[in-house]
Amino acid sequence: MSDYVSMWKDLGMDLESHDLLCQVLPTAVGDVFLTQENRPKGMDFWDLVISEVHGIRPKELIEEQKKGRKVFGTFCVYVPDEVILAANGIVTGLCGGSQFWVPGGEAVLPKSTCPLIKASVGARLGRTCPFFRIADMYVGETTCDGKKKAYEILGEDVPMYVMDVPQMKREKDILKWKDEIAAFAQKVEEFTGNTITVEKLNEAIRVINEKRKALARVYNCRKAACLPISGRDALLMMQISFFDDPVRCAQMCNKLADELEQRIADGVSVVPAGTKRILVTGTPLAVPNWKLHNIIETSGGAVVCEEMCTGTRYFENLVDETQTTLEGQFMALSQRYMKTNCACFTPNTGRIDDILRMVKEYQVDGVIDCSLKFCCLYDTEKYGVSRALKEAGVPVLSLETDYADTDAEQLRTRIGAFIELLNG
Amino acid sequence: MKTKYCIGIDIGSTCAKTVVLSQDKSVLLQLLQPTGWSSVDTAEDIRRRLESAGFPIEGGAAVATGYGRVSVPYADKCVTEITCHGRGACHIYGADQLTVIDIGGQDTKIIRIENGAVSDFLMNDKCSAGTGRFLEIMANTLAVRPEELCSMAAEGGGVSISSMCTVFAESEVISLIGRGEKRENIAFAVVDSIVKKVSSQAGRMAGGQGAVCLTGGLCGYPYLRQSLSDALGCEVRTAEDGRYAGAMGAALSALALEKQQSAEK
Numbered sequence: 141m142s143d144y145v146s147m148w149k150d151l152g153m154d155l156e157s158h159d160l161l162c163q164v165l166p167t168a169v170g171d172v173f174l175t176q177e178n179r180p181k182g183m184d185f186w187d188l189v190i191s192e193v194h195g196i197r198p199k200e201l202i203e204e205q206k207k208g209r210k211v212f213g214t215f216c217v218y219v220p221d222e223v224i225l226a227a228n229g230i231v232t233g234l235c236g237g238s239q240f241w242v243p244g245g246e247a248v249l250p251k252s253t254c255p256l257i258k259a260s261v262g263a264r265l266g267r268t269c270p271f272f273r274i275a276d277m278y279v280g281e282t283t284c285d286g287k288k289k290a291y292e293i294l295g296e297d298v299p300m301y302v303m304d305v306p307q308m309k310r311e312k313d314i315l316k317w318k319d320e321i322a323a324f325a326q327k328v329e330e331f332t333g334n335t336i337t338v339e340k341l342n343e344a345i346r347v348i349n350e351k352r353k354a355l356a357r358v359y360n361c362r363k364a365a366c367l368p369i370s371g372r373d374a375l376l377m378m379q380i381s382f383f384d385d386p387v388r389c390a391q392m393c394n395k396l397a398d399e400l401e402q403r404i405a406d407g408v409s410v411v412p413a414g415t416k417r418i419l420v421t422g423t424p425l426a427v428p429n430w431k432l433h434n435i436i437e438t439s440g441g442a443v444v445c446e447e448m449c450t451g452t453r454y455f456e457n458l459v460d461e462t463q464t465t466l467e468g469q470f471m472a473l474s475q476r477y478m479k480t481n482c483a484c485f486t487p488n489t490g491r492i493d494d495i496l497r498m499v500k501e502y503q504v505d506g507v508i509d510c511s512l513k514f515c516c517l518y519d520t521e522k523y524g525v526s527r528a529l530k531e532a533g534v535p536v537l538s539l540e541t542d543y544a545d546t547d548a549e550q551l552r553t554r555i556g557a558f559i560e561l562l563n564g
Numbered sequence: 565m566k567t568k569y570c571i572g573i574d575i576g577s578t579c580a581k582t583v584v585l586s587q588d589k590s591v592l593l594q595l596l597q598p599t600g601w602s603s604v605d606t607a608e609d610i611r612r613r614l615e616s617a618g619f620p621i622e623g624g625a626a627v628a629t630g631y632g633r634v635s636v637p638y639a640d641k642c643v644t645e646i647t648c649h650g651r652g653a654c655h656i657y658g659a660d661q662l663t664v665i666d667i668g669g670q671d672t673k674i675i676r677i678e679n680g681a682v683s684d685f686l687m688n689d690k691c692s693a694g695t696g697r698f699l700e701i702m703a704n705t706l707a708v709r710p711e712e713l714c715s716m717a718a719e720g721g722g723v724s725i726s727s728m729c730t731v732f733a734e735s736e737v738i739s740l741i742g743r744g745e746k747r748e749n750i751a752f753a754v755v756d757s758i759v760k761k762v763s764s765q766a767g768r769m770a771g772g773q774g775a776v777c778l779t780g781g782l783c784g785y786p787y788l789r790q791s792l793s794d795a796l797g798c799e800v801r802t803a804e805d806g807r808y809a810g811a812m813g814a815a816l817s818a819l820a821l822e823k824q825q826s827a828e829k
């Protein structure tokens with residue numbers, strides 16, 4: 141990644157620490173991805189992007205900034221990309237998924253904060269992630285308490301706008317979210333200097349819907365009894381979709397889906413017949429957090445679906461494309477986003493319905509419900525999730541972990557025993 | 565058939581257990597030794613001991629389990645300790661509906677068995693509260709052996725330790741000593757803390773059928789078994805061979821492996 145050094149310098153990054161981060165990544169990519177056999181050819185694209193994760197895409201973003209476009213960094217799938225795109229802005233996901241950044245976060249946050257938040261704050265304050273440097277504005281949201289408070293700290297270092305996400309899903313909450321989206325649109329217009337018109341917003345809605353459909357096509361292929369792609373590869377594709385250009389993302393996912401559909405027709409599977417099919421559910425797996433998938437898939441299981449924000453919650457449900465007024469479009473956006481079932485809401489029984497539905501759709505043998513340490517919301521929901529699954533006769537394993545590797549062996553034992561249990 | 569015996573090796577964090585079973589599942593040999601610093605050396609030592617006892621490793625299928633299971637190069641297969649403890653307990657207690665509580669050196673497992681197979685399990689997280697290690701550290705602090713601590717506890721009462729974390733609990737114990745609290749009472753508090761932690765874990769698996777039994781290194785301590793029974797409101801069974809449950813389960817897995825292999829031939 142040496143050609144990017146001057147770019148990183150211009151971004152004001154801490155090059156010395158960043159070198160350390162760059163040293164560990166190739167080994168991790170090699171161990172987790174490149175050791176797999178019979179990978180789809182289409183993964184070449186994501187292998188390339190991840191191998192130069194701090195180079196290729198950041199460079200593109202900077203080129204666009206030079207043309208006057210603004211980059212918005214987001215932390216939650218509730219923030220509507222469409223609005224930003226309609227004002228010719230660019231969205232990049234900013235959730236931190238590496239232990240590398242956790243100590244930096246702990247320097248200012250309580251230790252008992254979830255690692256996703258600690259890593260995100262650490263990545264910004266430690267100046268070791270180009271995406272966190274490039275973003276002109278961060279868009280936060282009032283989902284969990286940890287994030288809300290962390291945004292106050294981040295806001296001292298970078299322009300920050302926070303959207304007020306409702307906590308319930310009544311009709312008035314959907315209306316309220318519509319108003320929040322409208323207010324956000326105004327902010328984005330001011331910040332970019334571009335006006336959001338009905339036409340532009342419709343086009344943005346269409347682009348993001350196409351991206352959702354393409355992601356869904358890949359996931360659809362994972363429903364087949366003959367499994368054409370590993371969970372690790374699907375997760376990598378999903379994680380990178382958060383910061384790639386949406387049009388190219390859709391193209392690449394569609395190309396991959398073509399290949400996977402062909403594989404299914406030809407009976408090409410990445411695992412031996414009878415390999416137990418696992419649905420993972422819980423908190424998001426931000427790049428480069430591959431620990432869970434890696435352990436499951438090197439312990440004799442195959443991950444066939446993620447009921448997560450880095451998974452189905454990102455692409456399920458489309459926005460209505462037929463609205464002809466901004467007001468109508470904001471409402472259509474609100475209706476779509478409010479269908480996402482996050483544990484920040486109460487009640488959140490929709491998530492359990494989703495999980496039960498996906499167990500059937502993806503022909504799942506067992507569910508692993510995994511939350512990040514100190515995420516009280518998803519941890520608490522484990523009770524209802526495991527009860528519903530047990531009632532449905534579906535084996536479930538509840539886990540809690542963080543980004544450190546220290547519990548890898550313990551996880552391996554639990555996950556190994558769970559797969560032994562499924563194998564009978 | 566090539567062999568007449570099967571070998572199960574359970575390398576735990578404190579002790580390594582080995583069981584040799586005949587084809588009809590009777591015990592031919594049991595070995596117990598401390599794991600020491602290196603599981604690799606322990607595995608090698610086990611290999612030599614088996615050989616001198618007349619059960620060379622080449623002569624039977626071997627399955628390894630326990631946290632050191634990957635350090636047994638000559639094992640035909642590794643199976644997790646959860647599956648092995650479940651299988652072993654079924655065999656030892658002659659039951660196919662069971663709740664197994666295994667208090668191990670560094671972790672505690674609750675395993676539910678239905679129809680002779682593991683149907684659910686729980687394991688404590690990273691911390692060592694409610695494990696054999698906790699007991700060992702507290703016994704050290706009180707300058708007694710773990711089994712002595714347990715029998716002393718039967719004579720004590722009236723004191724409790726509030727901290728679940730081993731490090732903090734240890735300083736609580738030290739300040740109890742400093743305050744001149746009777747050792748029996750402190751011992752009581754230590755066992756009580758383990759029992760509370762383990763029974764709240766077991767409570768999360770409530771509603772199971774069949775007996776509750778204790779396996780692992782602590783199953784030879786009568787007072788612990790008694791207080792656990794009281795806390796759970798049901799009789800907790802122990803067996804003489806309880807600490808060999810993991811190795812037994814591994815040997816049974818080896819037996820199944822061999823049957824499967826000869827069927828494939």
Ligand code: SF4
Nearest residue numbers: 215216217283449482
């Ligand atoms: S888990 Fe909830 S708060 Fe986190 S990204 Fe998803 S929707 Fe947003």
Ligand code: SF4
Nearest residue numbers: 254256284286423515
């Ligand atoms: S994982 Fe939980 S605690 Fe962490 S950011 Fe998401 S909702 Fe908040």
